[in-house]
Amino acid sequence: MKNRKVALTAATAILALGLSACAQSERDTGNDGGGGSTDGGASTDGSGGTAAPGGEGSDATFVFGAAGAPTTFDPFYASDGETFRVTRQIFQNLVGIEPGGTEFVPELATSWESSEDGLTWTFPLQEGVTFHDGEPFDAEAVCYNFERWADQNEAGQNPSAAYYYGNDFGFGDGSLYESCTAVDEMTAEVKISRATGKFPGVLSQSSYGISSPKALEEYDANDIAVEGEGFAFPAYASEHPTGTGPFKFKSFDGTSNVILERNDDFWGDKAGVKELIFRIISDETARRQELEAGTIHGYDLPNPVDWAELEAGGNQVEIRDPFNILYLAFNPVADPQLEDPLVRQALYHAINRDELVKSQLPDGATVATQFMPDTVSGYNSDIAAYEYDVEKAKQLLEEAGKSDLTIDLWYPTEVTRPYMPNPQAIYDAVKSDWEAAGITVNPISKPWAGGYIDGTQQSLAPAFFLGWTGDLNSADNFLCAFFCGDDNQFGTSAYDFHAELQEAITAADAEPDEAARTALYEELNAKIMSPEWLIGAPLSHSPPAIVVAENVQGLVASPLTAEDFSTVTITE
Secondary structure, three states: OOOOOOOOOOOOOEOEOOOOOOOOEOOOOOOOOOOOOOOOOOEEOOOOOEEOOEOOHHHOEEEEEEOOOOOOOOHHHOOOHHHHHHHHHHOOOOEEEOOOOOOEEEOOEOOOEEOOOOOEEEEEEOOOOEOOOOOEOOHHHHHHHHHHHHOOOOOOOOOOOOHHHHHHOOOOOOOOEEEEEEEEOOEEEEEEOOOOOOOOHHHHOHHHOOOOHHHHHHOOOOOOEEEOOEEEOOHHHHHOOOOOOOEEEEEEOOOOEEEEEEOOOOOOOOOOOOEEEEEEOOOHHHHHHHHHHOOOOEEEOOOHHHHHHHHHOOOEEEEOOOOEEEEEEEOOOOOHHHHOHHHHHHHHHOOOHHHHHHHHOOOOOEEOOOOOOOOOOOOOOOOOOOOOOHHHHHHHHHHOOOOOOEEEEEEEEOOOEOOEOOHHHHHHHHHHHHHHOOOEEEEEEEEHHHHHHHHHHOOOOOEEEEEEEOOOOOHHHHHHHHHOOOOOOOOHHHOOOHHHHHHHHHHHHHOOOHHHHHHHHHHHHHHHOOOOOOOEEEEEEOOOEEEEOOOEEOOOOOOOOOOOHHHOEEOO
16 A cells, blocks of 8 residues: 555555566555665666666656565556556546645546536546557547456456455446446546545546556456466556656566656656656665665655754755554454443553654654544544543543453564654553553564564454555545444444444445535544544654655655656756
8 A cells, every 4th residue: 555555454465477577565565575676886777778877957867766666567456655656657647636735636637527416427638648659548548448447357356456446446236437438539427326525536546547548458458367376467567558647668677677768748748857767675774875875866765763864965855744644453353351442542541642753753743633634624623632641541441440451562563654663662652651551561563564464454453553644635545444344453343333433434425515525524533533432542643754865856745655756857
């Protein structure tokens, strides 16, 4: 998910069976993706040559150390950050994200306009754009893509295949998407079935990159099939991804290197390097060693404990603005003791979050007061942080008749996340705080991809650590990810306010007026954090980093971990 990010419903492994020898990867799990690691030397590029950094200026090659192999090169069927890191260079969307920020900006659409009821959206399109196969980009191509997304076979509608579309639009009856019409050659009109605050910003997500209709047809793009525990992807997804972006797909050797080449016919500023290589290096320590050896130019999410030493070695550690949340979830389905709001309040008051942020998280991390960062519309600046108060925690537990409270606290192993660089240390800090309030803590640790995500999603964990890096600047992208539906990981169906919560989320999303919608989300955030509700315990926002070598210029770090590498240049 996204360094996408941990999705509350997506822990299932997706097998990239359509890619030759491609290894298993998961949606934003933080796993190494199973791709082949290097031994510090140059890896083969699949064509008999070598894939090593070289050149200067526009003829240079930029080599980026990726944690795992892409699951597919068709972004529609992707949901993991390593895939999107690659496809984002190949494809563009109608709606983009401002460089270095989170605001929506025009990309392939030059603007957009909504009808008064929020159901009809008009998109004037950028002129002079061609796909990598030479086909023109126009309104017919836009509508072809919308129809292609909606017209999926049974395998394509599987949540593990089209995760984002299933969540954002839905298939069949009740789908958000209704129709797309080419009003004229360069104007597309999209109709949706209900007003929603997520549209059209949702179109900025990497899954909605616009493909060449000719290539989609020629290479049977929708011919996805279930195969074993995963999917067999058609030729389009494995060998012929065709977008309008600054880089074109060249090759993938199946294990070590994804190679893209500059699109010299790109309609905007041409890429600053001739070739872009994603080298699959599964181990974070190995990625650091390769950067220091000069065999790669950069990698994502360096461990915060390494930042100072990396910079001392002449590298550039670019620290992104936090656009994430680490939280401690309470699930009364797993432990009915948590149905009592006094117990939940006590658990929150007993955590010294200021010390947690100071001691366990990187510089720039902040204490969270609600389930979204302050850059998202709907953030409520009037919500005060729950104070650290051990005596109050003890008093609340006594009032609840739980002075001898015992609770299972889950934490993950074999993972590092942008919002949770060291899960063990964070667990230890909270455990110590709770024990100081007289709470007995039973530790439950499970590998991230070996039972942790599955167990938390199945409501087996009473209290557990998770987080989220936002896909887009939308309150719904945070709150609905956590609390929508009867089977969400917070177990809200066990609370007497469950129906009110669900209605409030739906009402806020359906409000077409932006100012009114923002106000509804502010009210909802206050409710969620009120002593009567307090569904969970937001802990912190952390700034993730990306590191590049000293001779790399032009990288614009993205809070969404959605960097565009076309701005990169290499110097001596």
